[in-house]
Structure formats: C-alpha cells, structure tokens
Amino acid sequence: MDGCPWHERRWVIIGDFNLKQRRINKSLVNRKAREYVEKNPRLKGIVGLYREVFSVQRKLSQRIPDRLPHIEGALVSARLQEEELLLRPEELELDLPLLVDMIREIGDALVRKSEREPEGLRAFLEEELTEELAREMAEGYLSGDEARFNALLEGKAVKPELVYLLLHLTLAPFYWKAAGSLARQADLDQVARGTCPVCGDLPVMGFLRAEDGLRVLECSRCGTRWGFPRIMCPFCMTTDQEKLHYIYLEEDPAHRAYLCDNCRKYIKITQSYSGKDEELLLPLEDLATARLDLAAEEKGYIRGCRTVFS
Numbered sequence: 079m080d081g082c083p084w085h086e087r088r089w090v091i092i093g094d095f096n097l098k099q100r101r102i103n104k105s106l107v108n109r110k111a112r113e114y115v116e117k118n119p120r121l122k123g124i125v126g127l128y129r130e131v132f133s134v135q136r137k138l139s140q141r142i143p144d145r146l147p148h149i150e151g152a153l154v155s156a157r158l159q160e161e162e163l164l165l166r167p168e169e170l171e172l173d174l175p176l177l178v179d180m181i182r183e184i185g186d187a188l189v190r191k192s193e194r195e196p197e198g199l200r201a202f203l204e205e206e207l208t209e210e211l212a213r214e215m216a217e218g219y220l221s222g223d224e225a226r227f228n229a230l231l232e233g234k235a236v237k238p239e240l241v242y243l244l245l246h247l248t249l250a251p252f253y254w255k256a257a258g259s260l261a262r263q264a265d266l267d268q269v270a271r272g273t274c275p276v277c278g279d280l281p282v283m284g285f286l287r288a289e290d291g292l293r294v295l296e297c298s299r300c301g302t303r304w305g306f307p308r309i310m311c312p313f314c315m316t317t318d319q320e321k322l323h324y325i326y327l328e329e330d331p332a333h334r335a336y337l338c339d340n341c342r343k344y345i346k347i348t349q350s351y352s353g354k355d356e357e358l359l360l361p362l363e364d365l366a367t368a369r370l371d372l373a374a375e376e377k378g379y380i381r382g383c384r385t386v387f388s
C-alpha cells in the first residue's frame with residue numbers, strides 16, 4: 079500500500095510556482111551586513127568573515143562557465159515527484175584548476191578574517207594543497223563519505239573539519255550556478271522534505287512568507303528555497319502536535335526556535351520580516367540569532383541545521 083495517490087499528487091505537482099528564490103549580490107550583502115552590525119556591534123567579526131567569504135565566492139563564481147541545465151521540464155517534475163535530487167553529486171561539473179584557485183582564495187579569507195587564525199590552514203594552503211589532492215577532496219566530499227575525506231588529511235596539522243568547511247564554501251558557487259536554473263523550473267511551494275530537493279544538503283534556517291505564512295526553508299549549500307509544512311519537524315517528519323513547540327527570546331519575538339520532542343532537534347525560523355523576501359539573507363539571520371541557539375541547546379535540543387560556518 080502506498081497511501082493515497084491523490085494526496086501525493088496534490089503535494090508535489092499542483093501549485094502556482096510562485097515561490098520566489100533569493101536574489102543575492104555583493105551590494106545587498108554589504109548593505110545588510112552593515113545593518114546587522116549596527117544593531118549588534120558584537121557581530122562585527124563573524125559578519126565581516128561572512129562578507130569576505132561571500133565576496134570571494136561571488137568574484138570567483140564569475141569564472142564558472144555557464145552551462146545548459148543537465149535536466150529540464152518534465153524530468154525536473156519527475157525527479158521531484160520521485161523524491162530524487164534535481165542535482166546529483168555526479169552531475170556537478172567542476173573545473174579543477176578553478177577549484178584549486180577557489181580553495182586557496184577562500185582559505186586565505188578564513189586565515190585573514192577569522193578571529194583566531196585556524197591552526198595549520200596557512201601551511202596546508204601554501205605547501206600541501208595540490209590539484210590531485212583537491213580532486214580527491216572534492217570526490218570525498220561529494221561522496222558524503224566522511225572517513226574517506228578525513229583519510230586524505232591524515233598526518234596534516236590542519237583539522238579535517240576545517241578543510242571540509244573550506245570545501246563546502248568552495249563548492250557552493252558551483253552549486254549556486256547549477257541550482258538557479260533548476261529551482262526556477264521546479265514547483266517548490268510544497269515539498270515535505272527536510273533536506274534540499276535540489277542538492278540534498280540541510281537547511282541553514284527558514285522564514286515565514288509574509289503574504290500567506292508559508293514556511294520556507296533555505297539550503298545551506300545551494301541556497302534553494304522550498305516551502306515546508308508548518309506543523310511538521312523537518313528532521314524526523316513528525317506531525318504530532320504534542321511533540322512540536324517553540325521558544326523565543328523576550329527581546330526578539332521575531333525569531334523562534336521550533337523544538338521537536340520526538341527527535342530532540344530544532345530549527346530557527348524568522349517569523350516576521352519587513353523587507354522583500356528575496357532580499358532576506360538567512361545566513362546573516364542565522365549569525366545574528368546565535369543566542370536563540372544557546373537557549374535551545376540549554377534546554378537539551380540539538381541543532382538540526384547546518385550553520386553558516388560548519
């Protein structure tokens with residue numbers, strides 16, 4: 079028995095394709111970064127790091143060649159319906175010399191802008207990184223096999239999790255490029271999935287769309303947004319209302335952490351945003367609401383989303 083086919087069809091196919099994707103560029107990031115730091119000067123360091131990394135990602139992304147989407151039209155809908163990724167890891171086209179340049183430049187940004195210089199990173203970039211190692215790291219990362227990835231870094235002073243983050247930040251522009259055309263062709267208004275329908279990664283956080291309260295999640299890697307049911311946990315998919323509740327900080331009712339007693343994870347959601355949704359920068363929202371993470375963690379819940387820098 080596979081449940082009610084009508085119900086599934088309604089979820090996946092019918093919709094009016096009106097979910098707007100984010101529109102992000104350097105001047106928007108700079109303007110918003112200034113606003114967040116004005117409101118909370120303690121964010122200066124971490125927001126400065128985000129700004130710098132974004133600026134390098136953006137600059138280098140212009141060197142990624144434009145390619146036709148690898149799937150179109152009916153195939154996009156078919157994959158969505160089958161709950162298959164629109165962009166499989168092997169479909170991501172990487173240009174190896176460009177990848178190495180990007181690892182170096184984004185790595186340099188981490189060295190320059192981190193509050194404490196990450197151990198071993200400078201030596202890794204200057205002495206240990208080769209084209210061959212970059213190719214193997216990208217394959218290890220894309221295979222999702224952590225042990226395989228970590229083995230490549232054995233005996234090096236740099237921490238594998240830092241290099242993993244570096245790869246994540248480096249591959250993001252390749253994902254942005256591929257995800258943009260796919261997200262525009264797909265009906266992502268109602269996708270009851272807690273991982274990105276395009277690339278399969280975890281969300282960074284979510285927001286409620288002003289006009290109708292649709293809960294929208296944003297992928298931490300490719301930036302795709304998708305509509306997700308309001309009363310459902312994105313990590314264990316429970317819809318048991320008894321198990322789902324939320325907290326917020328008294329001084330900031332505009333952000334909530336939705337807690338799940340079934341899997342003990344939580345997700346942060348921006349409840350009300352006065353600007354345009356396309357210009358809401360969830361990575362900055364995430365950095366600006368670190369105290370809400372602490373509050374949820376103090377209650378014994380674990381973050382289910384990725385952070386901007388992990």
Ligand SMILES: [Zn+2]
Nearest residue numbers: 274277297300
């Ligand atoms: Zn994604």
Ligand SMILES: [Zn+2]
Nearest residue numbers: 311314338341
């Ligand atoms: Zn859950």
